[in-house]
Amino acid sequence: MSTGELPPTSGAGGAASAPLHEPASIHGDDGGAAGADHSGEGVWRRAWRTLRRNPVAIAGFVIVAAFVIVAVLAPLIAPYGPHELPGRTDVRPTYIPGPSAEYWLGVDRYGGDVFSKLIWGARASLLVGVVSTLFGLTGGMLIGLLAGWFGRWVDFAAMRLVDLMLSVPSLLLAVSIAAVAGQSQMAVIVAIGVVQVPIFARLLRGSMLAQRGQDYVLAASALGLTRRSVTMSHVLPNSVGPVIVQATLTLATAVIEAAALSFLGLGGGEPSTAEWGRMLTAAQQELAVAPRLAILPGLCIAITALGFTLVGESLREALDPRNRTRR
Amino acid sequence: MLRLVGQRLLLLIPLLLGLSVLLFAWVRALPGGPVTAMLGERYTPEAAAAIEAEMGLDQPLIVQYGKYLLRLLQGDLGTSLRSGRPVLEEFVNRFPATIELTVVALIFAIGIGIPLGYLAARRAGTVVDHTAVVVSLVGVTVPVFFLAFILKYFFAVELGWFPTSGRMSPTMEATHPTNFYVLDGILTAEWDAAWDALVHLILPGIALGTIPLAIIARMTRAAVSEVQNADYVRTARAKGIRPARLRTEHILRNAMLPVLTTIGLQVGLLLSGAVLTETVFAFSGIGSFLAEAVFNADYPVLQGFVLLIAVTYALVNLLVDVSYGLIDPRLRRQQ
Numbered sequence: 228m229s230t231g232e233l234p235p236t237s238g239a240g241g242a243a244s245a246p247l248h249e250p251a252s253i254h255g256d257d258g259g260a261a262g263a264d265h266s267g268e269g270v271w272r273r274a275w276r277t278l279r280r281n282p283v284a285i286a287g288f289v290i291v292a293a294f295v296i297v298a299v300l301a302p303l304i305a306p307y308g309p310h311e312l313p314g315r316t317d318v319r320p321t322y323i324p325g326p327s328a329e330y331w332l333g334v335d336r337y338g339g340d341v342f343s344k345l346i347w348g349a350r351a352s353l354l355v356g357v358v359s360t361l362f363g364l365t366g367g368m369l370i371g372l373l374a375g376w377f378g379r380w381v382d383f384a385a386m387r388l389v390d391l392m393l394s395v396p397s398l399l400l401a402v403s404i405a406a407v408a409g410q411s412q413m414a415v416i417v418a419i420g421v422v423q424v425p426i427f428a429r430l431l432r433g434s435m436l437a438q439r440g441q442d443y444v445l446a447a448s449a450l451g452l453t454r455r456s457v458t459m460s461h462v463l464p465n466s467v468g469p470v471i472v473q474a475t476l477t478l479a480t481a482v483i484e485a486a487a488l489s490f491l492g493l494g495g496g497e498p499s500t501a502e503w504g505r506m507l508t509a510a511q512q513e514l515a516v517a518p519r520l521a522i523l524p525g526l527c528i529a530i531t532a533l534g535f536t537l538v539g540e541s542l543r544e545a546l547d548p549r550n551r552t553r554r
Numbered sequence: 555m556l557r558l559v560g561q562r563l564l565l566l567i568p569l570l571l572g573l574s575v576l577l578f579a580w581v582r583a584l585p586g587g588p589v590t591a592m593l594g595e596r597y598t599p600e601a602a603a604a605i606e607a608e609m610g611l612d613q614p615l616i617v618q619y620g621k622y623l624l625r626l627l628q629g630d631l632g633t634s635l636r637s638g639r640p641v642l643e644e645f646v647n648r649f650p651a652t653i654e655l656t657v658v659a660l661i662f663a664i665g666i667g668i669p670l671g672y673l674a675a676r677r678a679g680t681v682v683d684h685t686a687v688v689v690s691l692v693g694v695t696v697p698v699f700f701l702a703f704i705l706k707y708f709f710a711v712e713l714g715w716f717p718t719s720g721r722m723s724p725t726m727e728a729t730h731p732t733n734f735y736v737l738d739g740i741l742t743a744e745w746d747a748a749w750d751a752l753v754h755l756i757l758p759g760i761a762l763g764t765i766p767l768a769i770i771a772r773m774t775r776a777a778v779s780e781v782q783n784a785d786y787v788r789t790a791r792a793k794g795i796r797p798a799r800l801r802t803e804h805i806l807r808n809a810m811l812p813v814l815t816t817i818g819l820q821v822g823l824l825l826s827g828a829v830l831t832e833t834v835f836a837f838s839g840i841g842s843f844l845a846e847a848v849f850n851a852d853y854p855v856l857q858g859f860v861l862l863i864a865v866t867y868a869l870v871n872l873l874v875d876v877s878y879g880l881i882d883p884r885l886r887r888q889q
Contacts, residue, residue: 391572394864398826402848403860409585483697487830490699492849507700511834514703515711525700532695540691 270468270546277545284545287537294531298353301346306331309347309501312338323517335520336509337499345527347501352531355416355485356478362420364474367427374428375435375466376458382432389425397422398487405488410495415488419481430473434466441465468546475539479532486528503528558879562872566865573864577857578622581609584853592635592853631858636850641858645840650733651721652839654751655832656824658759663766664817670767671774671813672806678779686771693768698827702761702834709757716757719836726750758835762827766820773816777809784808810881818874822867 278284297304307313315338317324325333332341374385392400401418408414438444439462447457486504488494496502498509503524510520584591588609589602605611610618625632631641674686710718717723721735728747730738736755739748781787782805790804828841836842840859847855 387568387572391569391576394569394573394868395860396822396826396863396867398829399844399860399863402829402844403580403856406848406851406853406856407580407583407585479695483695486697487699490830491833491845507703511703514707518707521700521703521707525697525703528700529692529696532697533691536691536695 274545284541290534314338344501359419363423370428371431479535632854659763662763667770675778
């Protein structure tokens with residue numbers, strides 16, 4: 228993998244910033260003239276231009292695209308169905324068949340085709356990752372928006388709730404929620420989603436508070452815009468950048484946490500379920516005999532998480548205004 | 555300083571009250587109601603009646619909550635359904651193991667993370683820098699339990715350099731006055747026991763410490779690269795201060811504040827990660843016990859442990875906040 232460079236948030240040696248063809252359009256300038264719809268455009272278009280030239284971002288996009296394609300086309304690619312155990316008769320208590328022409332990556336303890344199960348596992352991970360992140364994003368943005376919009380006691384109450392949720396380490400919170408929500412894939416999705424809510428809420432609120440003191444907000448209010456339209460068409464669009472970056476990074480965490488929850492036996496279903504975390508649990512007993520059963524699903528989780536992380540980090544870098552003014 | 559600690563401890567009270575309400579509601583929201591959920595296959599009419607009486611389920615919710623809170627204040631966190639022992643006792647017995655593991659993980663994470671991040675920032679764009687970036691990326695994307703698997707497979711199963719599981723070799727005979735096995739060995743001068751316990755901590759410690767290592771390295775790199783370009787550093791350099799003093803007193807000390815916050819926040823991650831790491835290495839701390847409790851639907855254990863872990867997490871972060879004053883004298887005066 229070409230590592231390229233990925234300057235951290237402060238980006239000391241960030242030479243990969245976009246070339247400045249035109250003077251940076253500071254938001255307040257075009258906000259008044261062009262109206263609300265174009266308010267975020269300059270920032271996002273610039274970010275896109277930066278991303279296209281960043282090899283790290285491209286690597287991330289390639290991984291994510293491959294993952295999504297495999298997940299969506301699973302029924303076409305996978306030689307066997309998610310619940311099929313074609314190699315059942317070949318497995319002996321002391322012998323698990325390795326890779327062959329029939330089973331490219333061998334079979335597991337239950338006789339499932341590992342190659343097929345990895346493909347179906349991508350589908351399960353994509354589902355859990357995307358749905359739970361949407362869940363967390365919606366809930367968090369709602370709370371953050373309410374807090375950032377109304378301020379005062381709404382803000383206070385919302386932030387105490389957020390503090391409360393963050394006081395329990397995330398995996399434990401997820402485990403507790405999954406226990407209440409019952410043994411199902413939906414329970415895992417809800418659990419991971421709820422854990423993300425406070426993170427998004429705090430981020431959006433902070434981001435909105437930072438915008439509230441800006442001149443363009445004052446200008447919009449002075450022009451007689453209602454609080455609602457100032458918040459919805461000006462403050463919110465300018466505050467979502469960090470939230471979107473976080474959502475991309477959260478997809479990586481969600482995939483890992485989903486695997487962790489099913490590793491702990493939450494989420495229901497048979498032990499032979501085609502799900503990466505579950506495959507790792509099952510592989511625990513076979514570690515000395517067939518390490519590939521643990522290594523393959525583990526690599527899948529790590530690579531998928533890496534893809535989302537690379538995209539998220541490059542996006543953060545591209546949206547960071549500090550990288551814009553610097554060559 | 556004392557006043558700050560007092561203030562922060564007072565702030566803990568509403569947090570704990572809120573948490574107790576949540577946990578109280580949580581038990582009542584369990585699928586099928588608390589009695590069915592707690593007993594499951596162990597269900598008998600007598601056992602059900604006992605639980606109902608203990609929780610006072612026939613009384614109004616507010617009374618039930620009051621009783622729950624009262625019991626909490628007396629240190630009664632309920633009884634494990636599986637072992638029949640008090641939850642608090644189970645926690646106290648196993649906590650030293652997890653503390654040992656967490657300390658080893660933190661030493662690993664800080665010991666490598668800070669120097670790595672520092673060197674990466676000071677030599678931006680070099681091999682060290684690229685290594686740090688790769689480490690911090692891989693560190694956050696590899697699941698803890700997978701890393702634990704890999705370490706266990708290569709270094710314990712294949713190479714046999716380290717034990718595969720447990721806190722101590724089964725054949726080792728040792729006395730345990732404190733339940734901190736390494737400390738016990740040192741206190742009782744049973745050096746072989748201390749060494750044996752330490753060796754058992756290494757692989758799980760590395761597995762658990764890798765994510766914090768990645769995050770700390772990254773944070774240090776960012777903080778140092780910001781500080782090293784600050785005006786006062788340039789001034790100090792212009793004054794001709796010895797480089798060693800510049801490094802420690804001007805750059806590192808000022809860069810440590812955000813790093814310290816990050817380290818405090820890692821403790822939550824470590825306690826979460828302990829659930830997975832301890833399970834893989836069959837290491838009998840609070841993490842593996844919690845995982846078993848989840849598996850066995852031992853809800854009083856889950857309820858009590860979540861509360862105790864949240865308290866631990868809050869106390870550690872309080873400690874971190876207080877220690878800011880040690881690093882930054884300006885904060886000391888403000889306090």
